[in-house]
Amino acid sequence: MLTPETGGAPDAPTNLVTSEVTHHSFRATWTGPEEPPEKYRVEYMMVDGRPLEVFVDGTETTVVLQSLNPLTEYLVNVFSVVEEEISEPLKGVETTLPLSAVRTMDIFEEQTTTMRVRWEQAAGASGYMLLYSAINATEPTVEQEIRVGGDTTEVQLVKLLPNTAYSLSLFALHGELASEPLTKQGVTLPLPPPGKLTVREFTHSSMRLVWDAAPGAVRKYRLTYKPEEGDAKELEVDGSLTTRLLEELTSQTEYSLSVTPIYDEGPGQTMLGDGITDVVPAPQNLRFSEVTQTSFRATWDHGAPDVALYRIGWTKKGETNFQYTILNNDEITHVLEGLDPDTPYDVSVTAIYPDESESEDLLGTERTLRIGAKPAIKRLPSGPPTNLVVFNETTTTLKRRTQVGGKKNTVLLPKLTPDTEYSITVVAVYAKGLSPELNGPGKTKPLGGVRNLQVTDPTTSTLNVQWEAAEGNVRQYRIFYVPAAGGEEEMAQVSGSTYNTVLKNLQSDTLYTVTVVPVYSAGDGQRMSEDGKTCKNCMP
Incomplete structure (x- = not known):
């Protein structure tokens, strides 16, 4: 080996081997030169990071590099160092392991607003983090988070939206680090059909x-x-x-x-x-008493307990210039004074209600006594009816009749058949008989259908269906769906105030025909259909 005295750089180590690889460390081992150096400099770095280094005594030929990032490739250079001289680097590459992640997750007990989630433990995990959010909610939602300890492998999600698909991502936590997520989808059940x-x-x-x-x-x-x-x-x-x-x-x-x-x-x-609601009831049982040459008393019974006022009118029989007096609701008798002797008078009593609607007139006739005559003990009420009678019929149903007070000129005809033409006859009833008939046709509207039907947000097994409300009082909506190429038709139903649903357990990569039908008390409305296709490999 060269030294500073002999001149030249020291010999480089050889045969770099890595082992004991984990998600945050690995061991580097090499063979030293024949003449051990004073020390080794081990330099390691991520591909796009700054270099880090450790020094190892020249008598050692191995070191564990720690505090590394998971699933990261590191470049390793080992140098022999003698005094201020360094050798050429011995180069190598190693990649840390990924953090152990959850491999299996089950979603079960899916209810209208809850679902349960369980999973198998991940090796070495200190805890778990579950993120979940609605995929196809009709209103904005915020991603929710649940964290549990490493010994917990089951949780319940609560306060979910009914009939909604949720994306769930489960992470294994290793200290402050999180593994790759395992992602699945769950769908809450629709609300049960409404009662009656x-x-x-x-x-x-x-x-x-x-x-x-x-x-x-x-x-x-x-x-x-x-x-x-x-x-x-x-x-x-x-x-x-x-x-x-x-x-x-x-x-x-x-x-x-x-x-x-x-x-x-x-x-x-x-x-x-x-x-x-019914028509307001008229007063009942008009009767007269205390008859004299210039006066008599009119008395009647309440038609309903919530009358606000009474209006009593009188005029000579056959004339129309009535005089009127307004009475409180607790006054059900009144003396008519200043009358002419031996003269018949028409009397009308009308109930006025808090909503300002007026009843039919209760009618009667009484004659004052002639001059010199003794008062009668009792006289029975008399007078002509003044009602309108309306006859309703269709080409397929029997006649029905309703009646309103003589001062009214409108009436609501309920419980008719949709999309049906009716013949309507109005007859005025007088004391002397019936007027000529007034005839005219009328036709009810057909039951409606939904508008702007859309099939959206496909996954491999679900489709989201949404629409705008049908006109009228819809009790519920029925949603029929069938593969366009043929197959068994299935049905879902939601309440009349719900305008979307999720069709689940569908075949992947399949075109479906979806039909929405509003249901009224009188029957089914018009059908509207739209196609939608599930995905083949799309992510939830």
């Missing part, structure tokens, strides 16, 4: 809702009722209840109704219905 909402006990200002109890721990129910023209109102009842009386409604008005169960995780499937 029944409407009964109709009056002019109220109706009772009765619904099926929703499954699970319901915290409360949210009831929404909206008139055909007007703003929606809401109220909430305890989750143990399944009925509620809606009050202070507008008479002869159609209401769209919904009942939604509310859980700690959020709202459940909405139950839908509709109902029409």
